[in-house]
Amino acid sequence: xxxxxxxxxxxxxxxxxxxxxxxxxxxxxxxxxxxxxxxxxxxxxxxxxxxxxxxxxxxxxxxxxxxxxxxxxxxxxxxxxxxxxxxxxxxxxxxxxxxxxxxxxxxxxxxxxxxxxxxxxxxxxxxxxxxxxxxxxxxxxxxxxxxxxxxxxxxxxxxxxxxxxxxxxxxxxxxxxxxxxxxxxxxxxxxxxxxxxxxxxxxxxxxxxxxxxxxxxxxxxxxxxxxxxxxxxxxxxxxxxxxxxxxxxxxxxxxxxxxxxxxxxxxxxxxxxxxxxxxxxxxxxxxxxxxxxxxxxxxxxxxxxxxxxxxxxxxxxxxxxxxxxxxxxxxxxxxxxxxxxxxxxxxxxxxxxxxxxxxxxxxxxxxxxxxxxxxxxxxxxxxxxxxxxxxxxxxxxxxxxxxxxxxxxxxxxxxxxxxxxxxxxxxxxxxxxxxxxxxxxxxxxxxxxxxxxxxxxxxxxxxxxxxxxxxxxx
Ligand code: LFR
Numbered sequence: 494x495x496x497x498x499x500x501x502x503x504x505x506x507x508x509x510x511x512x513x514x515x516x517x518x519x520x521x522x523x524x525x526x527x528x529x530x531x532x533x534x535x536x537x538x539x540x541x542x543x544x545x546x547x548x549x550x551x552x553x554x555x556x557x558x559x560x561x562x563x564x565x566x567x568x569x570x571x572x573x574x575x576x577x578x579x580x581x582x583x584x585x586x587x588x589x590x591x592x593x594x595x596x597x598x599x600x601x602x603x604x605x606x607x608x609x610x611x612x613x614x615x616x617x618x619x620x621x622x623x624x625x626x627x628x629x630x631x632x633x634x635x636x637x638x639x640x641x642x643x644x645x646x647x648x649x650x651x652x653x654x655x656x657x658x659x660x661x662x663x664x665x666x667x668x669x670x671x672x673x674x675x676x677x678x679x680x681x682x683x684x685x686x687x688x689x690x691x692x693x694x695x696x697x698x699x700x701x702x703x704x705x706x707x708x709x710x711x712x713x714x715x716x717x718x719x720x721x722x723x724x725x726x727x728x729x730x731x732x733x734x735x736x737x738x739x740x741x742x743x744x745x746x747x748x749x750x751x752x753x754x755x756x757x758x759x760x761x762x763x764x765x766x767x768x769x770x771x772x773x774x775x776x777x778x779x780x781x782x783x784x785x786x787x788x789x790x791x792x793x794x795x796x797x798x799x800x801x802x803x804x805x806x807x808x809x810x811x812x813x814x815x816x817x818x819x820x821x822x823x824x825x826x827x828x829x830x831x832x833x834x835x836x837x838x839x840x841x842x843x844x845x846x847x848x849x850x851x852x853x854x855x856x857x858x859x860x861x862x863x864x865x866x867x868x869x870x871x872x873x874x875x876x877x878x879x880x881x882x883x884x885x886x887x888x889x890x891x892x893x894x895x896x897x898x899x900x901x902x903x904x905x906x907x908x909x910x911x912x913x914x915x916x917x918x919x920x921x922x923x924x925x926x927x928x929x930x931x932x933x934x935x936x937x938x939x940x941x942x943x944x945x946x947x948x949x950x951x952x953x954x955x956x957x958x959x960x961x962x963x964x965x966x967x
Contacts, residue, residue: 495938499525499557499564499722500928501550503571503650504731505753506530506798508546510553511922512562513929515938520929520952522922525560526553532591539594539836541575543585543650547657551718558719566706566932567658568727570734570924571650572753573671573778574626578644578696579662587640589650592624593836596636600628603635607689611768616683618764618777619673620789623832626672630692647696651729659708659724664698667733670779675700677764677777677785703728703781704934727931728781732756732788734927735896737781738920740950742943747878747889747914750923751898753795755870757877758788765885773880774830781931782942787881791873792829794898796866799840804859814867814903816860823864825853829873871907878912892916895923899956909958916960920953 495515502509510526528549532539550569557563578586590596601623604613610621619625633641648656649668656662669675669682674697676683682697701707707724715721728734735750739760750756764777764785778786801808808816827834827847837843841862848855848865856862874892882888892914894905899918909916920926926949933939939948 496566496936497562497564498929498932499554499567500727500925500932501553501567501569501654502731502734502922502925502928503530503546503569504924505532505572508549509925510557511925511929512557512564513926515933515948518948518951520926520948522925523562525562526556528552532593535588538588538596539591540588541591541650543577543589543653547654550654554718563720564722566723566725566936568725568729568928568932569651569654570727570729570731570928573649573668573730573732574622574624574629576626576629576647576649576672577653578640579646579648580643581645583646583662586643587637590629592629595836596632597623597628600632600635604628604631604690608686611771613673614771615766616686617673617675618677618766618785619671620771620774620776622790623835627674627690631690634691641693644693644696646698649729655707655724655726658710658714660711661708662698663701663707663726665726665729666700666702667728667779667781668730669700671730675779677766677779680779680783701726702783703733704931706935725932725935727928730778731924732786733778733780734925734931735923736760736786737927737930737942737945738895738923738949739893739946740895740917740920740953740955741891741893742946742950743891745887745889746891746893747881748893748895749874749898749908750896751793751894751901752896752924753793753798755791755793755874755898756786756788757791757874758786759881759885759889761785761787767884770884773884775881775884781927787885789877789880791870791877792834793870794901796829796834796840796844796870797863799837800859800862800866803839803841808859810901813859813863814901816858817863817867818903820858820860820864821868823854823856823861825856825865826872827865827869829866829869867901867904867907870904871911874908875911878914890914894918895920897921899923905956905958909960913960916958918956918958920949920955926953
């Protein structure tokens with residue numbers, strides 16, 4: 494058996510510690526710990542409880558120790574765009590805002606005064622989203638300049654957690670690219686842009702490529718956790734890790750990284766920065782091995798997660814799928830890319846309002862609401878497929894759905910039906926798998942991205958859905 498690795502993968506709604514090792518040409522996973530995550534409200538803002546998250550990271554590590562399964566290498570990934578600032582004593586400055594907080598409302602207009610959207614896209618390749626770090630930092634500059642003035646270091650969330658474990662401050666490339674402040678050619682910060690925006694250039698550290706060993710735990714941390722380990726830099730943007738773990742070695746596959754968001758796209762070897770791509774809001778996020786994820790964000794299972802929060806957790810995701818299946822003839826469709834669904838007080842009300850305003854039948858029960866969401870997501874995927882085929886002037890035949898959402902059978906069937914593509918679903922823990930594989934490449938246990946993807950294909954059950962689906966929709 495080769496080394497024992499640990500992936501700590503934290504999403505917007507849950508986090509997990511997953512051990513991985515290679516055995517007989519397969520990657521074997523073992524989940525050690527799982528915990529909840531959610532935004533909290535503080536002083537009228539949506540924030541993350543960063544201390545709670547770090548506590549959870551440590552609890553999971555201590556559990557590895559208690560179980561006698563001590564990983565030699567660990568790595569952390571989280572969602573993107575959110576960041577923290579450290580002062581001269583390396584203390585956190587203020588709260589860590591959650592990207593769904595509305596402090597960035599209309600801040601794009603402020604950025605536009607300095608650089609127009611067309612030039613910004615040509616320069617960074619990042620799709621326009623109100624929550625991109627560029628808008629968050631601009632909001633901070635305009636609303637809390639004192640905090641920005643105190644800042645000595647800018648870290649994305651995985652960078653921060655790694656710093657807490659190792660004492661080493663470093664910025665990882667894939668997560669940094671989601672800020673909208675990185676030059677896709679140099680793969681480093683666009684310092685000219687940062688300066689033009691009036692942000693302090695010196696707080697951004699030289700970007701590091703993922704797939705390397707960062708450092709050991711500090712002595713204090715090793716004592717507290719009960720063992721020594723090395724921290725690796727994986728592709729710390731969760732979506733970058735997930736796409737690393739695509740169970741396909743073909744270059745022309747479409748994918749959806751399906752979780753809180755549905756990230757729909759393909760992998761390119763260079764950024765695609767045309768105005769047509771910008772208008773369709775496709776992004777070019779930095780990936781492992783400097784590949785680019787040409788994708789768009791579609792609202793995703795967040796809509797279902799929010800319905801579940803309202804109706805009660807006794808409704809499991811498979812129960813919600815079942816209820817939706819019983820209501821597939823409910824005719825209404827919503828635009829899942831509409832910002833009304835980004836952070837509504839009530840998701841059910843937001844869906845109902847959308848249907849009312851567009852003069853469609855208004856869903857009432859959870860089954861009807863969920864049917865609207867699943868059908869609308871599949872419709873959103875179809876539109877994205879048509880856009881990407883037109884933008885890149887090529888046809889795709891296969892779609893790989895990975896991540897937790899790949900377990901939603903009904904959605905997979907609807908997706909095959911809507912897109913006409915052959916759909917492959919799994920692995921559901923793609924992000925943790927990608928995290929582990931990057932560490933394995935850092936140590937040489939896995940030799941290349943190609944070998945990593947072959948391993949994924951051999952190690953996990955991948956379900957196949959043909960577009961001749963037997964789902965019946967009225
Ligand atoms: C998915 C994800 C997406 C990013 C969004 C916000 O978890 O990382 O890739 O657009 O969250 O960070």
